Structures are given as C-alpha cells and as structure tokens.
Amino acid sequence: MKKTTTLFLLLIFSAVASAEKLEDRYIMQPVQAGLLYFIKPFDVRGTSGLQAAEYDITYILPSDSLTLNMSVWLPEPVNADSIVFCSAENMTVTGFRTFFIDKEKSRYHHRYSCTIPYNYLLSIYQHGQPYTMTIHAGTREFRYGFPESSWKKECQWMNQVLRLIDTNRQVRNTGI
Amino acid sequence: MMIAAAVVAIAMTSCSSVGIVGGIYHKVVQPVTATSNIVGTKVGTSKCTSVLGIAAYGNGGINEAAKNAGITKISHVDVKTFSVLELFTIQEFFVYGE
Numbered sequence: 001m002k003k004t005t006t007l008f009l010l011l012i013f014s015a016v017a018s019a020e021k022l023e024d025r026y027i028m029q030p031v032q033a034g035l036l037y038f039i040k041p042f043d044v045r046g047t048s049g050l051q052a053a054e055y056d057i058t059y060i061l062p063s064d065s066l067t068l069n070m071s072v073w074l075p076e077p078v079n080a081d082s083i084v085f086c087s088a089e090n091m092t093v094t095g096f097r098t099f100f101i102d103k104e105k106s107r108y109h110h111r112y113s114c115t116i117p118y119n120y121l122l123s124i125y126q127h128g129q130p131y132t133m134t135i136h137a138g139t140r141e142f143r144y145g146f147p148e149s150s151w152k153k154e155c156q157w158m159n160q161v162l163r164l165i166d167t168n169r170q171v172r173n174t175g176i
Numbered sequence: 177m178m179i180a181a182a183v184v185a186i187a188m189t190s191c192s193s194v195g196i197v198g199g200i201y202h203k204v205v206q207p208v209t210a211t212s213n214i215v216g217t218k219v220g221t222s223k224c225t226s227v228l229g230i231a232a233y234g235n236g237g238i239n240e241a242a243k244n245a246g247i248t249k250i251s252h253v254d255v256k257t258f259s260v261l262e263l264f265t266i267q268e269f270f271v272y273g274e
C-alpha cells in the first residue's frame with residue numbers, strides 16, 4: 001500500500017516537474033506585422049525581501065524593439081520615475097507605461113510596460129554575468145536580478161528561444 | 177483505494193475542459209473564442225491552479241489577461257490546460273489583441 005502511494009506520488013511529481021519544455025516557454029503566432037513571439041511570464045528574483053518580479057516579452061519579427069511587460073509587488077504604491085537595466089551595457093528607460101497599480105493581499109501590484117531594443121535583450125543574455133533591473137521612484141530603489149547560481153540555466157532556455165527567432169529572421173532575410 | 181481514486185478522477189475529466197480530454201495526463205491548448213478583430217500584437221496571460229481537487233486559486237479570467245497586457249480590443253483567446261489525474265491542474269488563458 002505504501003509502495004503504491006509512493007509510486008503514485010512520484011508519478012504525479014515527475015509529470016509536473018518534467019512539464020516545462022522549451023516549447024512551453026513561448027508562443028509563436030503569425031500577425032499582420034510579421035511573426036509574433038510571446039515569451040511567457042518568468043520570475044526575476046527580488047532583493048531585500050522583495051517578492052519576485054514577473055516579466056513577459058512580446059517581440060514581432062522583424063522589428064528592432066520588443067515590449068517587456070513586468071509585474072512587481074511592492075509594500076506600497078509608488079510613482080516610478082525610471083527603470084534601469086544593468087548589464088555589460090546599462091540602459092535607462094524613462095518612457096515606460098504604468099498599466100495599473102492594484103492592491104493584492106498585503107502588497108501593491110504594479111504593472112509596467114516598456115520598449116527595449118531587441119539587440120539589448122540579446123546582449124543581456126549573452127553576457128556572462130547576470131543583469132539587474134532597478135525601479136527608481138524618487139529616492140527609493142527596488143532591485144531585481146538573478147543569482148549567479150541560476151543565471152546559467154536562465155540563459156540556456158532564453159538563448160534557445162532567441163536562437164529560434166534569429167533563425168526565422170535569417171530565413172525571412174534570405175527569402176527562403 | 178488509489179485505483180478507485182484514479183477511476184473517479186478520469187470520470188470527472190470533462191469538468192475541467194472542453195473538447196479533447198486526457199484522463200491521466202492532460203496538456204492541451206484549445207480555443208476559447210475569436211472575434212472579428214484582426215489578430216492582435218499584444219498578448220496577456222492569466223492563470224489559475226487546482227490542487228487535489230480540494231483547493232483552487234488564482235485569477236484566470238480573460239479580463240485579468242487583457243489587463244496585464246493593456247489590451248482593450250480582443251482578437252482571440254486560447255486556453256492551455258495541464259492536468260495530472262485531475263489532482264493537479266493549471267489553466268492558463270492567453271488573450272491576443274490591441
């Protein structure tokens with residue numbers, strides 16, 4: 001009986017654990033403007049006790065830029081001034097959009113949308129060191145990033161998706 | 177006892193999704209709706225989870241997904257359901273629009 005229960009639980013666990021394949025990470029959809037890639041929401045760890053942020057990315061091939069939507073949960077509502085990405089090259093985004101600020105349990109859900117160059121995203125994930133993202137609101141800063149221990153795994157799947165996008169870009173450019 | 181639980185779970189699979197169902201392992205993407213709007217360039221998602229058929233949580237609505245991407249004109253909606261013996265189920269909605 002115990003063995004059956006253990007095997008049964010292992011079956012469920014392994015099915016759940018093995019569920020996330022590369023094709024589960026993104027969606028590809030033809031649209032009028034080209035080929036839409038949607039990279040599904042993924043977590044980015046918060047520092048100083050902040051809840052992890054959640055990013056999702058929308059990119060339309062062959063555009064030069066992509067849309068990065070992010071959810072952050074902060075202890076109080078803030079009016080963000082800028083979002084700064086720190087990697088090999090730093091980038092400050094001031095023209096971002098705040099979709100909404102909503103209360104969820106004891107925190108405030110801030111939903112932002114910004115446009116960043118596609119090549120910048122490539123450079124972030126090809127850089128050996130993890131990047132950080134900081135939201136500046138007046139004198140306050142809220143920082144998010146990946147620990148070095150998980151950065152390699154994060155780069156692995158993201159670079160596979162980016163490689164797929166580049167392959168499709170080349171196919172479109174050569175007209176095959 | 178476990179076999180009986182599995183049989184009950186399989187029998188109840190139709191409760192969680194429309195169309196194709198997998199009683200033991202279910203991982204499908206299915207359509208929810210399509211409108212006459214052109215295929216949108218924005219995508220929003222929402223998710224809800226059920227555990228052991230006892231507890232369920234999350235906001236998996238179309239409104240939540242549209243809100244997350246700033247979509248005000250919906251072109252179509254898909255749903256992805258992942259379930260193991262109906263004991264662990266995740267349902268994700270993908271809303272496309274402008």
